Amino acid sequence: MIKLFVSDLDNTLFNHEKQVAPEDQKALKALMEAGLHIALASGRMDHELVKIGNLLQGRFHRISQNGAFIYTRDGECLQSVTFSGKLSRQIYREAKSFELPCFINLENEMFVAEKTDAVLAIKKRMKLSVQVLPEMDKELGKTLFPSKITCFGHPEKLRQLNRHIRQTFPSQVDSFISDRDCLDFMPPGISKGASLKKLADEFGFKPEEIVTIGDSFNDVSMLRLTPHSFAMQHAPAEVKQHATYVVSSVHEAAEQVLAHNRKHSESLTQT
Known part of the structure; x- marks a missing residue:
C-alpha cells in the first residue's frame, strides 16, 4: 500500500x-x-x-x-541547515569569478548583488522573488547564512564551475544540476x-x-x-x-x- x-x-x-x-x-x-x-x-x-x-x-x-x-x-x-559563514563566502567568491549570475538562498529569501539583464531574465522565467544586496560579499557569514548557492549559465560553464568548486572545497560541499542551466551548491550531505x-x-x-x-x-x-x-x-x-x-x-x-x-x-x- x-x-x-x-x-x-x-x-x-x-x-x-x-x-x-x-x-x-x-x-x-x-x-x-x-x-x-x-x-x-x-x-x-x-x-x-x-x-x-x-x-x-x-x-x-x-x-x-x-x-x-x-x-x-x-x-x-x-x-x-545552512552553510558556515566562512565557507559560504569562499564559495560565492569562487563562483563569481566565473562571471555567472549567482543567487544566495535563505529559507524564504533570495539575494543577488545586482539585477543584471541576465538576472532579470532568470527572475522572469523562473518566477522568482529576488532582493538586491550590493554588499553581498561582506554580508555573507555576518547577516547572511545561506542554505543554498545557485548559479545560472551555459551547461558547459556550469560543469567547469562545479569541478572547480568540488576540487577547491573537497568534502565541504555537494552540488546538483537542478535545471537545464542551473547549478545548486549545498552543505554536505x-x-x-x-x-x-x-x-x-x-x-x-x-x-x-x-x-x-x-x-x-x-x-x-x-x-x-x-x-x-x-x-x-x-x-x-x-x-x-x-x-x-x-x-x-x-x-x-x-x-x-x-x-x-x-x-x-x-x-x-x-x-
Whole structure:
C-alpha cells in the first residue's frame, strides 16, 4: 500500500508557467481523499511550497531548498541547515569569478548583488522573488547564512564551475544540476533523498510505501529510495535510469498509485 506521494515542483508539478495544471490539482486532491500523505520536494523556498498547499487546500509535508529544510504537514520543523559563514563566502567568491549570475538562498529569501539583464531574465522565467544586496560579499557569514548557492549559465560553464568548486572545497560541499542551466551548491550531505528518508523515518513509512516523481538530477537521490519511482518523460536519460517508471504528468503517476492501492485492498479482501 502506498502511503506517501512525493513530488518535485519545477517541470514536474509545475508547468512552463510555474503553475499547477488543473488535472494535476485534481489528482493530488484524489490522493489526499484516498488517505495518502503528500510531500513537496523542491529546490525552491519554503514559502513557495506553502502556497501550493494553500492552493490545493491540503496539508503537505515540505522539503525545500533541495532538502535543507523539512517541515511536516503539521508545521513541525525536522531540519534546518545552512552553510558556515566562512565557507559560504569562499564559495560565492569562487563562483563569481566565473562571471555567472549567482543567487544566495535563505529559507524564504533570495539575494543577488545586482539585477543584471541576465538576472532579470532568470527572475522572469523562473518566477522568482529576488532582493538586491550590493554588499553581498561582506554580508555573507555576518547577516547572511545561506542554505543554498545557485548559479545560472551555459551547461558547459556550469560543469567547469562545479569541478572547480568540488576540487577547491573537497568534502565541504555537494552540488546538483537542478535545471537545464542551473547549478545548486549545498552543505554536505544535504539532498532531497536524505531529507525524504528523515521524513519517512519520522512517520514510519517504508521505502515500498513511498512514491517519488521528478525530472532532474537533484531528484535522483529520492528516486533511488523507493521501488515506486517516476521520472518525467522530458527528464534526461541519466535521470530516467534511476526511476522505475516514466510518465508524462503527475496525474498519470497518481492514477497508477490509486490503481495500485485499489488492487492491494482487493487482494487483502480476497484473503
